[in-house]
Amino acid sequence: MTAIRPLQTGSLVTLSLALAACSGTPAPTAAGGGAGAATGTSTEAVYARLAAQEARLAAQAAELERQRRELEAQRQALSDLVLAAQTGRGLTVPPRAAERPQRAPAPQVAQAQAQAQAQAPAAAPQAPPPNAAAEEGSTAPGDAPQSTVREVDLAVIRDQGGVLTPQGTVIVEPEIEFSTSSSNRFFFEGVEIVEAVLFGVIEATETERERATAAVGARYGVTDRLEVDLRVPYTYSNDRTITTAVNALPGEGGVRDLEGYGIGDVEAGVHYQFNDGAEDWPIFIGNLRIKTPTGRGPFDVDRDPETGLETELPTGSGFWTVEPSITALVPADPVVIFGNLGYAYTPSRDVDLLIPNPGAVDTPTRIGTVDPGDSIGLSFGVGIGFNERFSISLGYEHDYIFGTETEVNGVTTKGDDAHSASMLLGGNYRFNDRTSVDLRIAAGLTEEAPDTRVTLRVPYRFPVD
DSSP, X not given: OOOOOOOOHHHHHHHHHHHHHHHTOOOOOSSSHHHHHHHHHHHHHHHHHHHHHHHHHHHHHHXXXXXXXXXXXXXXXXHHHHHHHHHTOOOSSOOXXXXXXXXXXXXXXXXXXXXXXXXXXXXXXXXXXXXXXXXXXXXXXXXXXXXXXXOOOOGGGGXXXXXXXXXXXXXXXXXXXXXXXXXXXXXXEEEEEETTEEEEEEEEEEEEEEEEEEEEEEEEESSSSEEEEEEEEEEEEEEEEEEEETTSOTTOOEEEEEEEEEEOOOEEEEEEEOOOOGGGOOEEEEEEEEEOOOSOOTTTSOBOXXXXXXXXXXXXXXXXXXXXXXXXXXXXXXXXXXXXXXXXXXXXXXXXXXXXXXXXXXXXXXXXXXXXXXXXEEEEEEEEESSSSEEEEEEEEEEEEOOOEEEETTEEEEOOOEEEEXXXXXXXXXXXXXXXXXXXXXXXOSTTSOSEEEEEEOOEEEEOO
16 A cells, blocks of 8 residues: 655645635735735645545554454464364364464555554544454453363273263274283102102193184263273183103103183173362272173083093183272373272182092092182373374283182192283274274283283274264
């Protein structure tokens, strides 16, 4: 916009003559006092009209500049929203227009604004537009500031109810799990005369076990705080045992291969979220899981009628298990700290099983009541959300297992307590709002824990209400 420059004296005289000609009055001349006074009065009137016109033009230029800045801010906000939708990083509130660098006004506009302020200081200020507060990002008194909380899928504690299912939503989880474990044991059968002097057979046993499980799980959000789930597994196991007699006759020892497959132990659970984590409190979730003895237990498999040894591997535990637990989540975007503490109660069972003795078929061994022993479980770790699609979880789990009590021929014996500890690494990638993939890897740290356990899940969610 081109600023209007003040007219020179010669121009004012020419303009005065033109105005006089149009009005029909005699044109003023430079000669004579009356003519000079009339010319001065006419010049002041023209200056006043020009000043008022320049003030109006400056105000219009300022209004145009304000509207240009507002349009630029809206265009930038729209660009931010489109970029956020493309990258999967949702924004709660668009960036404030006041925080963006603005273009400097053109020199002509700045000059017009300065002239308007100097020549019309008494002009009333314009009222701010209704959406000015929203453009500046201000909030009304008492309103809580908005924040973005990134959802982190905690793959390593999925079984303990880490993230609940929204109300009216069903999540179906196909699952594949593979685990390996091995052990080396030495046995001595004979007589010890004095310390370190043995007469008998020393055996070295090396066992390698592989287990594969294909399962289908389902979770349903009854409410936003209550969830139920069900898991049906199908398992396949293979054991390879190599026995070597260190000081036995040639030919003793050997290799023994066993396998077993079938339906495993069906599990059902319920999870309830007690609070919403307000006032910096952790989110507490109560869990209750029940494992049923639907698979073949170790006392239900077929055995050799002569040796009493099993000819197939079990696919389940053979006992009921009830496991209550409590989970705590501490969100600190983009990190979620988690912990779980639980107790697994396994009631005893009267097996009432007769196992043949090698070389003494007429005097079999009777197995009476068996109490597998309860366990206390603890797990904790951290989940990190890199964006709305990808997150990882690092954790540690430890189970303290009480010794098993077994009644053999009327005499009850108790085994040793055991520790099962593993390091956990999990990852989750979300393809879209309905489908994601979970990968969990557990590395055993104690002899009782599997050496490696890898679990792959592909949750698929869909609303039913």
